[in-house]
Amino acid sequence: MFDFFNRMFGQKPSSETAKERLRLVLLSDHLSLAPDVVESLKRDLIDVISRYCEVDTANCDVTFERQDKRIAMLANIPILGMQRPTPPPPNSGEPPAPKPRKPPGSANRRRRRKGTVAQGAPRPQPT
């Protein structure tokens, strides 16, 4: 019965959660990176790309996979269009400030995702 309601309200099976947590923690184990560093890497990556084109931020997927002994970063970032409302100025040395370029709503979405991670992801014990 609980399973039924969980599915109704879109809660993932706990084995899926276990898989995701493992993937993240092993990545940080292997790279000696804290899980929140990995998360900010993802965010920054999406930020940089969204400076040049319109990105479907809600459906971005950045994962890390172990391929034999190495780790590969796989990014699936759907692009809605190449033309931005205000294209980045050419030949500018400084990266343009990302804030005004974000499509409306994306900042909120990003903040929300950050919140989820802060609650859900295990943090390494300070050594």
Added chain:
Amino acid sequence: MINNVLPDEAPAVAALPRKRGRAIVVTSGKGGVGKTTTTANIGAALAAGGANVVLVDADVGLRNLDIVLGLEARVRHHVLDVLEGCATLDEALVTDKRVPSLRLLAAAQTREKDDVDTAAFRDLIGTLRDRFDYVLIDCPAGIEKGFANAIAGADEAIVVCTPEVAAVRDADRVVGLLGDDRRVTLIVNRLRPALVRKGKMLSVDDVNDILHLPLLGVIADAPDVIVSTNRGEPVALDPASTVGEAYRAIALRITGALTDAPEIPREQTFFTKLFGGRS
């Protein structure tokens, strides 16, 4: 297949000198995932299949392999007695009366892992490899001195992992520490098929998507194992047990007699519950 491995059909022990057997360490990183039970059952199945097997308990200070095998009353000397010259190897080896080609070298209970010299332990495994087809080493939990000792003489490793996040993480660490020179295989232990189906437990594929190891076998979380441990009788010697069958298949995969992919345990139905249970 069952008929091949029944204890009464095991051939008599042939003392062949200098045979260069295989040294396999059973390890996991995390404690409590079933290393000792796995070692005991694979050893029993290999021996019942006709191989000459010695089980070495490398868990100095927390000796357990003897009690899981039901041989605790017959241990007179332990591995440190042999290393320190207080007993000969033949005095320390305990022969399993059910399967005479199975022998145990127990760990010292009142000593510490740091008392064992890694090079001496490696040499001992080398000596045992000259006398036995299979030297199975029961590794202690953790990745400290006891782990270093246990893996030193082994050129193969079996990683035992339960479908739990902590066990998988530790197994991943251990695989890294085992290095590239050893052949490393995986046993997924204590799988509960019903929970996997409901999405409440990691599946064998989920575990191995992370560990990327050749799968040697999958053992279901079954009452048979608990009952057999209570009695000190390896479940691998029980011809009627499904889990015993899985251990026997693992033994055949180790010898190379079986090459197909391991069977994933299925959910217990009303019928199997009714007729398959033992107390």
